[in-house]
Amino acid sequence: MSLELSPLEHARFGFVTARGELAPEASIDAVLQRAHELGAEVVMLRVPTSNLRGAQQALAEGAILADTLVYYEAAVGDPAPVTLAAGLHHRMLGPQDAQEVETLARAAFRDYVGHYHADDRLSREAADETYASWASRSCEGPPVADAVIGVEDNDGSIVGFITLRRAGELASIELNAVSPDHQRRGIYAGLVGLSMNWASQQGCRKVSVSTQLNNVSVQKVWCRFGFEPARSYYTLHLWIPAPRS
Numbered sequence: 001m002s003l004e005l006s007p008l009e010h011a012r013f014g015f016v017t018a019r020g021e022l023a024p025e026a027s028i029d030a031v032l033q034r035a036h037e038l039g040a041e042v043v044m045l046r047v048p049t050s051n052l053r054g055a056q057q058a059l060a061e062g063a064i065l066a067d068t069l070v071y072y073e074a075a076v077g078d079p080a081p082v083t084l085a086a087g088l089h090h091r092m093l094g095p096q097d098a099q100e101v102e103t104l105a106r107a108a109f110r111d112y113v114g115h116y117h118a119d120d121r122l123s124r125e126a127a128d129e130t131y132a133s134w135a136s137r138s139c140e141g142p143p144v145a146d147a148v149i150g151v152e153d154n155d156g157s158i159v160g161f162i163t164l165r166r167a168g169e170l171a172s173i174e175l176n177a178v179s180p181d182h183q184r185r186g187i188y189a190g191l192v193g194l195s196m197n198w199a200s201q202q203g204c205r206k207v208s209v210s211t212q213l214n215n216v217s218v219q220k221v222w223c224r225f226g227f228e229p230a231r232s233y234y235t236l237h238l239w240i241p242a243p244r245s
């Protein structure tokens with residue numbers, strides 16, 4: 001049972017937060033015991049969807065279902081040409097772009113429902129800021145991101161970005177957004193193509209990416225690039241002591 005405190009979430013939401021994954025053999029009692037040892041007020045628990053019994057036990061302890069994540073993976077091939085709509089081009093982003101990317105992320109994720117937003121006890125404003133802050137920190141480089149690719153309009157404004165990490169032969173797409181004014185122009189598809197090329201240039205063999213199960217837009221794009229579903233998780237929030245009905 002791996003459960004660790006998350007200082008970032010503590011600072012963001014004002015609750016002592018522990019995060020971890022419920023392994024198939026782990027019991028919910030072990031989670032509760034570890035949460036008490038850590039002094040956690042809330043546990044954000046990833047439960048493989050194959051561990052339905054574990055999820056049921058956590059729900060019986062008062063956990064709430066906050067989201068369902070699906071992971072996809074694709075093999076990396078040779079770099080391939082990527083076509084963006086007329087007037088658009090791409091470039092690698094850096095610390096000088098952090099502010100603009102933060103603003104873009106704040107706008108793009110405004111109505112997004114992630115696991116923070118799904119929990120009424122967490123501040124909506126703080127939940128919104130998680131994406132803006134993550135986007136901004138990604139532009140500062142490792143460890144948050146190894147690369148950030150941006151798409152710019154011909155007036156020089158950034159209209160979409162994608163953040164990437166690399167661990168050995170595995171590349172992962174971490175965070176991506178397209179400005180609400182520029183959505184449905186194929187910019188996201190272009191960003192995924194550019195990410196596959198980046199992974200290839202880095203010598204990676206595989207790319208991994210995840211999203212909410214109901215985010216169909218991005219999954220359609222991934223399938224077109226040859227991604228296949230790999231695994232999935234429930235995210236449960238278990239408040240300590242868990243309220244009993």
Ligand SMILES: CC(C)(COP(=O)(O)OP(=O)(O)OC[C@H]1O[C@@H](n2cnc3c(N)ncnc32)[C@H](O)[C@@H]1OP(=O)(O)O)[C@@H](O)C(=O)NCCC(=O)NCCS
Nearest residue numbers: 108109176177178183184185186187188189211217218221
């Ligand atoms: C999801 C997102 C990145 C898509 O960006 P985009 O540049 O508009 O995507 P594309 O133009 O490449 O379109 C991809 C597919 O999604 C569809 N799509 C895009 N926005 C959509 C919407 N609001 N509703 C329904 N379908 C949508 C497109 O029609 C396209 O499918 P199609 O080719 O069958 O028509 C963008 O909407 C966004 O930033 N959303 C908020 C943040 C987010 O969800 N990030 C991803 C988290 S994993």
